[in-house]
Amino acid sequence: METWPVTDARKYLPSLLEKVRHGEWQIVGRRGRSEAVLADPIELSALLAGPYRFHPEVIVSQTDIGIWLPELETHATGSTLDEALRELAGVMLEYAEDWEAGLRHAANHRGRLGHVRRIQLAGNEDGVVTMLDADSEAEDAGRA
Numbered sequence: 789m790e791t792w793p794v795t796d797a798r799k800y801l802p803s804l805l806e807k808v809r810h811g812e813w814q815i816v817g818r819r820g821r822s823e824a825v826l827a828d829p830i831e832l833s834a835l836l837a838g839p840y841r842f843h844p845e846v847i848v849s850q851t852d853i854g855i856w857l858p859e860l861e862t863h864a865t866g867s868t869l870d871e872a873l874r875e876l877a878g879v880m881l882e883y884a885e886d887w888e889a890g891l892r893h894a895a896n897h898r899g900r901l902g903h904v905r906r907i908q909l910a911g912n913e914d915g916v917v918t919m920l921d922a923d924s925e926a927e928d929a930g931r932a
Contacts, residue, residue, distance in 0.1 A: 791815040791822065833909040833919075840902035842923045844876065859903050877916035880907050 789812065797804060797816040804814045804826055814826040840859075846869065847854040853872045854865045857880070864879050866872035883891075884907040891897040892904075910916045 789813050789815060791817055794818050794823070829909050833906060836902050836906050836909070837919075837923070837926075840906055841926065842903065842906075842920055843927065844920055844924065846872075860900065873917050873920060874913060877913040877920070880916050881913065884908055 790807075792800070792804065792814060794816055797814075807814055808826050808828055811828065811831070813828075815822045816824040816826065842857060842859055845856040845858065847856060852865045852867055853869050854863055855872045855876045856863045857876060860880065860883050862876075862879055862883060864872055864875035866875050884904045887897060887900065887904045892901070906919060907916060910919045
């Protein structure tokens with residue numbers, strides 16, 4: 789892993805990104821301090837998935853399907869599981885925006901950094917649904 793001064797990183801950004809594509813993380817710093825890391829987002833997401841996995845709990849009633857997400861203390865409902873998952877993905881994306889906008893400073897939200905970063909790396913509703921599906925499959929495999 790190489791460390792680059794900010795001025796050089798600006799100048800050689802395409803080269804640094806190429807190194808990242810090949811699995812080499814790059815550090816960018818100023819005055820001898822590391823300030824940023826350039827890393828592959830898929831690799832970073834995989835690393836965060838271990839300690840910051842989501843554990844959605846599905847609740848089926850006579851009228852709808854609900855999903856409780858204990859890690860963010862939030863939920864969503866829908867008439868089908870797919871509808872409830874998509875609703876939950878939207879709620880999670882909104883939470884990540886709210887967390888960035890200020891919830892990060894609240895004592896009861898501070899510890900959610902890893903979960904928020906996973907949501908952000910998922911990128912959009914489809915990405916969040918895919919992430920939740922992968923987390924559920926990993927949990928099912930762990931039980932087997």
